Amino acid sequence: MKAFPLYEGTYSVDQSKKFIPFDPAVHSRSERPGSLFISVQPFLIDTGKELVLLDSGLGFTNQQDELILHQNIRNQGYDPADVSKVLMSHLHVDHSSGMVQNRHGRYEPSFPQAEYYVQREDFEHALLKPSRPAYQPMLEAMQRSGNLVLLEGSGSIDGNIHYELTGGHSEFHQVFRLESEEQTYFFGGDVLPEPEQLQRRFIAKYDFDGRKSMELREEFGLKAASEGWVCLFYHSDTLAAGKVRHENDTFLIDPA
Template sequence: MQAHSLFEGSFSVDSSKKFIPFDASKDNKKDRPGSLFIHVHPFLIESANGLLLLDTGIGHTNETGGLQLHDNIRQAGFEPKDVRYVLLSHLHKDHASGMVQERDGTLRLAFPDAEYVVQRGEWEDAYSGKSDSYQMEVFDILQRSGNLLLVDGDGSLNNEVSYAVSGGHTPHHQVFHILVGSEHFFFGGDEAPEPEQFFRQFAAKYDYDGRKSMALRQQYWEQGCAEGWVFLMYHSTNIAIGRPKEKETGGGYKLVDALA
């Protein structure tokens, strides 16, 4: 399998929009009233055009101040400097904070050898500073770096990677289709964030357009079943890299772990 989950951990977030590690074996959800609990899985894909990183997590750091994301990439058997493209579904804090890292009190790009692929409308919305779901300091670093590759609408990066504006979670949210080897990987960012949402239909309050997101999820699932996609699910609490499989009993598809 050419896809790897870079599981950053489980966190709670309340109205302060700060992410606090949550360890289900010792922490109690009741002690954090008004919090949302999330799992965070950036992904790494080996492609012929170089390593691809899909979203960058919350920027969690280890005891020595290094990026957890960097550690996870090494643990998967790669070096952070070998990341060629950082593909961003959107720029909310829990997806974009690992784009940079702090070293000696200064923020720098976490992947200085990579191009960061961002949808232009998403960049403009994030940079306008109108929403506290975005973290401004991060964007200044990227803006000045020369590593920002803004894309407009639907298109492709090379013969393996294409992007499509979906616009449900944020007005310019994008999803990625990645064809490597014999696999079709689909990264839906926050429009297909966890398996349960394929099977339980609802419009979510945290989406810019909840009904659109709901319709998109259904469409992705149906097309993915028909074409045998591998789904990469950023906020999954169980299967993060999964593929649809026809139920033995007939009557539709279920999702199974693609790594098993």
């Protein structure tokens, strides 16, 4: 089993909520006051039996009108058409806009051969209250597609892929664990989006339940350390994958 980060770039986001490309080699953070800086990085997992995608990125396209997500999968030597599972931590736009692509004026699943695993309540809430208007037709396209698998709570998909409803970051956020004999990958979505977030205790305003998120980070950090999991960090531009140690009450993360 092997994981490949599919880095989509770093962006600044201001009150307009638009994602504007940010290249630290060219731009400086002070040029964009009042902005958050976010890196976006879905993951492709080759389990040896199938290809699994963890979250689906921003849905941006390149100059050939190809999804950057597809291009990044090809760059790793794989064909996007071979992805058989898409595991969705939650439906915020920076994680889910690549679920579909616009073809000839209508949305279709970007991975037509894949089953998409989404928490049922997350999907239903997003459909009722889309975070932006353009989002609703995308969700409706997923609903029509026949590719959608709605999960309830926590459980296991095929014995090797486990999902856990956590809440915290968003009301129905879920995390995933992929197990093989040699390796366990943990994908914490936005409950554990960056390694640095293990290294300080804080309650974030952007979380649905900031205290719960803080407790979850600690809980998963401890489990990752004791079980030897490799953690995959969706919003990190410093470290895509890391193993966690817990020493003298502090977390240390080694590249994996």
